[in-house]
Amino acid sequence: MTNRKRIFVCLLLIIQAGLIWPVYAIFSGIKPMILGLPLSFAWIIFLLLSSFFLLLWYHLSEPSDSTGER
Amino acid sequence: MESWIIILIICGIYLAITLAMGIIPGLTVSESVTGFVAGDRSMNLLILYFVMGASIFSSFAFLGGPGWAYSRGAAAFYIIAYGTTGMIPIYFFGPKVRRLGEKYGFVTQAEILSDRFNSKTLSALLAILSIIVFIPYLTLQMKGAGYVITTISEGAIPQWMGAGIAYLVVLMYVYFSGVMGVGWTNTFQGIFMMIIAWFLGLYLPYKLFGGVGEMFTQIAENPDVTKAMLQAPGLTNSGEPWNWWGYSSAVLVSAVGFSVWPHLFMRAFAADSDRTMKLTGVLYPTFQLFLVPILIIGFTAILAYPGVSPADTILPHVLTQLDLPVIIIGLVCAGTLAASMSSGDAILHSAASIGVRDGLSLFLPDRLTTDKKERFHIRILVILISLVAYYFAVISDIPIVNLLLGSYGGVAQIFPLVFCMFYWQRANRLGALAGLVGGIATTIFFLLYPELRPVPMHEGIYGLLVNIPLLVGVSLMTPPESNQRLKRYSNI
Structure with missing residues (x-):
């Protein structure tokens, strides 16, 4: 497994853990409000965006020999 | 002219455009089964992105999403949470599935799995499982469409007729164009839904409270609203605080099952390249983001319109209470129809394709010797499945919603x-x-x-x-x- 894959899997597991108990329990409250949204809502949106950028990074950093159209 | 007639005319125009968009692309696809089921493996990124996204955003998202936020508060974040990671697996197996499909002619999920595991029984099992979860799913979409048309016509058009008209349109383009009809209509309907959702999600809190932040502050400070409304994991169906076991396990199961829903999985066979498949996985969260305004619509109604029951009717209820221009109400209703139809078409098409390719082909192989015969049988099944779902949607009283609730566990x-x-x-x-x-x-x-x-x-x-x-x-x-x-x- 390459380092790139390892980093990807680790970050993915962190994001997944953040979506459920116990990590989400820490961020499940109402205050502080972030950009007008309760913390519990803002946290989920933050993780959604994190997961988007994580996969985007993984895709863009793919070595060129394994991409391309077959 | 009465306002509901104008609204119905807008919905009618919308249905006509959808029908045209559904039938025209089918004219260019080959007469083969691959053409009907997998669009000759020619879907580009734009279409595949919307096929995936709009298939997922059903009338559950448009009516149920605000309903959850309205009645169960933070529990509704579950809908965003499982989609956060749920589509990632498709980035990895999607391109492999696509290449194998191209090489060995697979067009359904059961075909590839039964080949890898060398088992026809597996194919039959998956076909049965798929159809058992698809029929209630399709039934609910029909009910949603019928409900919208009945509500806006103030009862002048009964539910059976509303659901019948909307799904006759779906039946026609799925019958003629197969998956390419689904593709083009979903692209059109997906863009339409997104615009409507963002507009309502930003406009409603602004109009009623002066802004999204102000709205949430008022909910948080209102002594009559339980704290669990905004604090995860929210409330259960019966209004009790939900527990973390239930919330976390629901998120996990739905995330695991998300990418292997047969009608989403088999779109990998329609992708035109690996790059398309991968980028569809990468870009999926941008579609998921559109649940944010959808949930905000539900939150808006907590203080403004308490006590509406059933909760799923909150969006139409809010629309009828506000003094919105008739055109806007018409467009929102068309948007709800779009949500129902863009999921219904994908499910109908997949159920019929799976039923013939994975089920019927095991029992009556003699009948499916040519592409033409096979395509004919898929089309017959498209009609039969529509009729069964229509029966459950408007005639039968069997509560099939329960079946759908269990389906995520089965698909996972x-x-x-x-x-x-x-x-x-x-x-x-x-x-x-x-x-x-x-x-x-x-x-x-x-x-x-x-x-x-x-x-x-x-x-x-x-x-x-x-x-x-x-x-x-x-x-x-x-x-x-x-x-x-x-x-x-x-x-x-």
Whole structure:
């Protein structure tokens, strides 16, 4: 497994853990409000965006020999 | 002219445009089964992105999403949470599935799995499972469409006629154009839904409270609203605070099952390239983001319109209460129809394709000897499945919603097989069958007897806890599949 894959899997597991108990329990409250949204809502949106950028990074950093159209 | 007539005219124009968009692209696709089921493997990024996104955003998202936020508060974040990671697996297996499909002619999920695990029984099992979860799913979409048309016509058009008209349009373009009809209409309907959702999600809190932040502050400070409304994991169906077991396990099961829903999985066969497939996975969260305004619509109504029941009617209820221009109400209603139809078409098309390719082909192979015959049978099944779903939607009183609630647990049981297909060579026929049957049986058991669960987790988790050890254990105790077969899946 390459380092790139390892980093990807680790970050993915962190994001997944953040979506459920116990990590989400820490961020499940109402205050502080972030950009007008309760913390519990803002946290989920933050993780959604994190997961988007994580996969985007993984895709863009793919070595060129394994991409391309077959 | 009465305002509801104008609204109906807008919906009528919308349906006509959808029908045209659905039929025209079918004219260019070949007469083959691959053309009908997988669009000659020619879908580009734009279409595939919207096919995936709009298929997922059904009338559940448009009516149920605000309903959840309105009645269950933070529990609704679950809908965003499972989609956060749920589509990621498709980035990895999607391109492999696509290449194998191109090479060996697969067009459905059961075909590729039954080839890898060398089992026709598996194909039949998956066909049965797919159709059992698809019919209630389609029925609910029809009910949603019928409900919208009845509400806006102030009862002048009965539900049976509303659902009938909307789904006659769907039936026609699925019948003529197959998946390309689904593709183009979903692109159109997806863009339409997104605009409507963002508009309403920003406009309603602004109009009623002066802004999104102000709205949430007022909910948080209102003494009559329970704190659990904004604090995860929110409330249960009956209004009690939800527990973390239930919330977390529901997120996990839905995330696991998300990418292997047969109608989403089989779109990998329609992709025109690996790049398209990968980018669809990468970009999926941008579609998921559109649940944010959808949930805000529901939150807006908590203080503004308390006591609306059933909660799923909150969006139409809010629309009728506000002094919105008739055109806007008409467009929102068309948007709700779009949500219902863009899921209904994908499900209808997949159910019929799977029924013939994976079910009927095992029992009546003589009837499906040519592409033309096969396509004919798929079309017949498109009509039959529409009629069955229509029967459940407007005639029968059987509460099939419960079936749909259990379906995520059942579909999640396919995931271990898909994972092992590419990443664990040792997995074999008996292991796959034992895992799938054991997992589904356990899920159904705990769905029927929820009080027997040791902890209040989603029944699908118990299914997976039986499924995975059986898949691994039985595979290790029995001989592996032939090298030749395994090679196809490891070198792809």
